[in-house]
Amino acid sequence: MDFRPDPGLDAFRQEVRHFLKECLPADLRVTPTFSRSKPEAVSRWQKILHARGWGAPYWAAKHGGTGWTMQQILVFDEECVAAGAPTLDGMMHKLLGPLLNAFATSEQKAEHLPAFFKGERLWCQGFSEPGSGSDLASLRTRAELKHDEKGDHYVVNGQKIWTSHGHESDWIFLLVRTDTSARKQAGISFLLVDMTTPGITVRPIRSIDDAHHLNETFFDNVRVPVANRIGEEGAGWAITKFLLNNEHATTADLPMLKHYLRQLHALADTPLMGGGRLRERPEFAVKLARLEAEVNAVGMFVQRVAALEMAHDPQAHPMGSMLKVRATELQQRITEAHVEALGDYGAVAYPHPAEAAAATCGELTLQGLARGLANEMFFRRASTIYGGTSEVQRSIVAKLLFGL
């Protein structure tokens, strides 16, 4: 791999910056965070991107995407985060969309893709169940095939858990068991379900950052047309493996890592009450330098995994797992460093960040700087769990890379 800077990318970066300056409305600008933005913001921003021809920045041109290289995608994401653009519907952009492009029928694409491009349909993921997380193939949500005068349909019964943004999504992509007699992986099918279908109940789970991102989702005799099944009945597991491989690599979240680093630099430069700045303290300066080096290393790692994926190299899968472990642990350490740098103000910012607005430190106010940092640090505890736990990723690396 060639890691040297590509001068051609500079022009692209300027184009993206210019676009963001001209087209990102002031009222849509937010402090970047891991979480998907509110539906209205996602929808408006998606429409603006689509109008510019950038509605699917991660997809190949033949699927209506921009056809950008991995380097261009990284620049685009980095500039969007730096400008405070809303966080898009990653479920569709990075997980379901590539899967639909590969496996959906033309009718299914015609049903879902135009609505996605126009920002009119947001998605959530219904995979995990109580007792079926890492061991996903043990899932029990049942879909039984029925025939009546209205046509062939499944009747779905069961429970999903940790449904991110389930309360503010229009559709859910769902793994269900259609055959209880087959080997556990063989009896699974992949369905797309309208969240307004009668029989679906969404209940909130409040997370450690005192926010509502997560839900339990219950299915009670939910009728799903057979036409909403992706692939053959029982082929859901093979399709899902394609999606999960993508999920491991995307959780690296390099643009957010770079944003966290910028925040840490800002904290390091904030005047301290007793004089001086954190940057001048050797212990902190070493920590900052180390974290910066690690973010740069993850940046190279991301490019390496992307290059392997583009070459369809089988090592992309275990290397993606290795990247997931490395990058998510780094997300946790940088956000912990934020809170450590805030000292007492880190505690003030949690759980009511607005109260931190009154706190001042030397000539600069910590308002804005402190806000939300503790919440982000707390939520990042989950990043080594979602998208496949670190223990499971390490097992993948041991098995596929070292044959253990």
Ligand SMILES: Cc1cc2nc3c(=O)[nH]c(=O)nc-3n(C[C@H](O)[C@H](O)[C@H](O)COP(=O)(O)OP(=O)(O)OC[C@H]3O[C@@H](n4cnc5c(N)ncnc54)[C@H](O)[C@@H]3O)c2cc1C
């Ligand atoms: C914030 C957040 C958002 C999420 N969003 C979604 C979502 O939108 N949709 C969705 O479907 N799911 C979602 N999940 C669920 C996520 O995919 C699961 O939490 C994850 O797969 C782990 O499953 P589990 O929680 O059941 O833990 P378990 O699988 O029960 O694991 C418990 C512990 O045992 C360890 N362990 C399990 N199996 C092994 C093994 N074979 N070898 C070694 N150690 C093992 C794990 O590493 C972990 O430490 C989300 C989770 C979180 C925390």
